[in-house]
Amino acid sequence: MSELDPVSVAIQQIRRVEPGMTLEYIHAQLDDDQQTVLAALRDEKNMTQAADAAAIKRSTLYYWLSADPFFIAAYNAWKAEKNASSEVRLTIMEDAAVDAIEKAVSNDPKLAYKFLKDRGVMRKSKPGATDPGLVYQQLMAEIQSQSPVAGPRALTELLSQAGLSADQRRKLLVETLHSHHPDKTVAAG
DSSP: OOSHHHHHHHHSSSSOSSSSHHHHHHHHOOOOHHHHHHHHHHTTTHHHHHHHHHHHHHHHHHHHHOOOHHHHHHHHHHHHHHHHHHHHHHHHHHHHHHHHHHHHHOHHHHHHHHHHHHHHTTOOOOOOOOHHHHHHHHHHHHHEEEEEEESSSHHHHHHTTTOHHHHHHHHHHHHHHHHHHHTSOOOOO
16 A cells, blocks of 8 residues: 555544543543533534534544544543433433322322223232242143144154154154153063
8 A cells, every 4th residue: 555545544644542541541632622622512512513612623523533533532431421411311300200100190090090001910910830840840831732742642643644653653752752751661562
């Protein structure tokens, strides 16, 4: 690549930095105009107003956002801080909304009923088993009930339909049962 190659020129224009720098160090690398732009953005100014506050062209601001790692990092930190602040405010608003719903529901029996119904509270659900062994058995029974081969008779029928002889079916059933229950003896006859 020549020195006039656009890629080479672009790479040379990007400030070299190493990862792991603190935000204080990053801000110290910014010039006064860049600091002014970030301060304007923190004060709820848009990009044009922020550029005007620093007496720079908007294109300069966008150049910094595309080629200056320190400015980009500081800008991203500002955006992350702004987003975190918004999340806190939204959480507070959610609490206020829940309070308003609580107040409305307490004054309107029809709304209270609809609210409970929509939340699924009106559905009667029987609590499940609390014994892990029983839960396991229920899970296995559910899996077996959904299986197209629910038991040895169904398996024998499928094997017969597949064209296996009685001896082949018996041998396959014994092997299958033995692989599932190796501790038990299964008679081949």
